[in-house]
Amino acid sequence: MNFELNEEQQQIKFSVREFAESEIRPHVMEWDEAQHFPVELRPKLAELGLLGVLFPEQYGGAGMGYVEYATIIEELGRVCGSVGLSVAAHNSLCSNHIYTFGSEDQKQKYLVPLAKGESFGAWGLTESQAGSDSAGTRTSAVRSNGGWNVNGSKNFITNAIVCETLVAVAVTEKEKGNRGISAFIFDKSMEGFRSDKKENKVGMRASETASVVFEDCYVPDENRLGNEGEGFLQAMHVLDGGRISIAALSVGIAQGAYEAAIKYAKGRQQFGKPISEFQAIQFKLADMATQIECARLLTQQAAAMKDAGKPVTQKSAMAKVFASETAVRVSEESVQIHGGYGYTKDYPAEKYWRDSKLCTIGEGTSEIQRMVIAKHLLRA
Numbered sequence: 001m002n003f004e005l006n007e008e009q010q011q012i013k014f015s016v017r018e019f020a021e022s023e024i025r026p027h028v029m030e031w032d033e034a035q036h037f038p039v040e041l042r043p044k045l046a047e048l049g050l051l052g053v054l055f056p057e058q059y060g061g062a063g064m065g066y067v068e069y070a071t072i073i074e075e076l077g078r079v080c081g082s083v084g085l086s087v088a089a090h091n092s093l094c095s096n097h098i099y100t101f102g103s104e105d106q107k108q109k110y111l112v113p114l115a116k117g118e119s120f121g122a123w124g125l126t127e128s129q130a131g132s133d134s135a136g137t138r139t140s141a142v143r144s145n146g147g148w149n150v151n152g153s154k155n156f157i158t159n160a161i162v163c164e165t166l167v168a169v170a171v172t173e174k175e176k177g178n179r180g181i182s183a184f185i186f187d188k189s190m191e192g193f194r195s196d197k198k199e200n201k202v203g204m205r206a207s208e209t210a211s212v213v214f215e216d217c218y219v220p221d222e223n224r225l226g227n228e229g230e231g232f233l234q235a236m237h238v239l240d241g242g243r244i245s246i247a248a249l250s251v252g253i254a255q256g257a258y259e260a261a262i263k264y265a266k267g268r269q270q271f272g273k274p275i276s277e278f279q280a281i282q283f284k285l286a287d288m289a290t291q292i293e294c295a296r297l298l299t300q301q302a303a304a305m306k307d308a309g310k311p312v313t314q315k316s317a318m319a320k321v322f323a324s325e326t327a328v329r330v331s332e333e334s335v336q337i338h339g340g341y342g343y344t345k346d347y348p349a350e351k352y353w354r355d356s357k358l359c360t361i362g363e364g365t366s367e368i369q370r371m372v373i374a375k376h377l378l379r380a
């Protein structure tokens with residue numbers, strides 16, 4: 001059992017940290033205030049291989065595994081949750097759905113440009129009436145002229161406006177319930193497919209979240225992913241990996257919030273000494289560091305199991321629920337350690353706090369993760 005990253009993985013961690021510190025950190029608050037998704041970062045992210053992390057070089061990817069991927073998302077989240085979230089939706093949701101379930105032609109046409117960063121990806125499962133109950137999808141796809149006529153909409157889609165490629169599910173055979181849902185690849189050039197209302201969010205403000213609308217959108221049959229009726233099961237499989245990335249993002253946010261708290265506690269003087277000398281503050285820091293370490297270990301365990309080809313549904317749910325709730329607790333304590341200054345935008349603590357909350361909601365709420373875990377526990 002080895003709990004350390006190997007030399008190559010440490011090098012990856014170091015380069016992403018350097019990149020995040022120099023290219024992202026200086027702009028974080030400006031992007032957050034303006035709700036600006038930094039498209040200008042795309043070429044740099046692509047150059048570092050961060051837009052095709054999980055895919056073999058033959059598909060334009062960096063050929064890394066989930067341990068490296070979790071390390072990368074953690075480092076992005078440590079500096080900016082929004083960039084981490086958008087990169088995660090592009091890699092482990094949209095691109096990975098095509099990589100795992102797409103035909104060779106679909107991979108050549110869509111995955112290669114996604115992995116090279118020439119196009120950007122989004123993934124649509126959620127609808128206004130289908131959130132936690134994602135099998136309640138109402139978007140429909142009806143056979144027409146050798147393809148499919150798609151009508152409906154998806155809500156809360158990360159990268160909906162900036163994306164060129166979207167993977168989304170639609171009902172192809174209503175009577176069959178979740179076995180009557182299929183997955184399709186859409187591209188922005190398709191008539192009848194557009195992004196719509198952008199959400200004005202509490203946190204993760206530099207990651208674009210918007211709805212997408214399909215109005216008599218014609219999709220050729222060659223854009224159907226896998227067999228008819230397999231879309232829901234495919235989506236659940238994709239989420240198993242996606243949840244590892246949200247766990248990693250949570251670890252990064254918690255780490256950033258913790259580092260900000262340590263720095264502040266050493267510098268802030270009250271009662272004639274740095275507040276870091278008060279045991280009440282020391283115990284908070286000790287709890288924060290311990291919880292982050294636990295969250296990182298759970299996340300890396302799920303990542304290593306995924307790389308080993310083992311089933312990870314339960315482990316990725318455990319990592320996600322624990323890490324995301326850790327991020328919320330740790331970032332709230334960071335605000336507390338900053339006192340009144342933590343409640344202002346002059347210090348980074350408040351942003352980590354706002355960003356952290358999404359992690360307990362996106363890719364399945366904490367309640368849904370607990371349901372997944374309990375289902376596995378009681379199955380034996």
Ligand SMILES: Cc1cc2nc3c(=O)[nH]c(=O)nc-3n(C[C@H](O)[C@H](O)[C@H](O)COP(=O)(O)OP(=O)(O)OC[C@H]3O[C@@H](n4cnc5c(N)ncnc54)[C@H](O)[C@@H]3O)c2cc1C
Binds near residue numbers: 156204
């Ligand atoms: C910033 C952001 C980005 C997102 N990005 C994407 C994306 O890229 N693609 C995508 O498809 N979706 C995305 N989502 C959607 C996200 O996955 C959903 O918001 C989430 O799954 C919850 O669905 P909901 O919001 O409809 O809440 P609901 O399902 O309505 O849940 C409301 C509350 O009820 C609880 N609840 C529901 N069912 C049960 C139950 N059976 N037992 C106990 N409690 C229950 C929930 O846990 C929650 O607390 C994003 C959301 C946000 C906010």
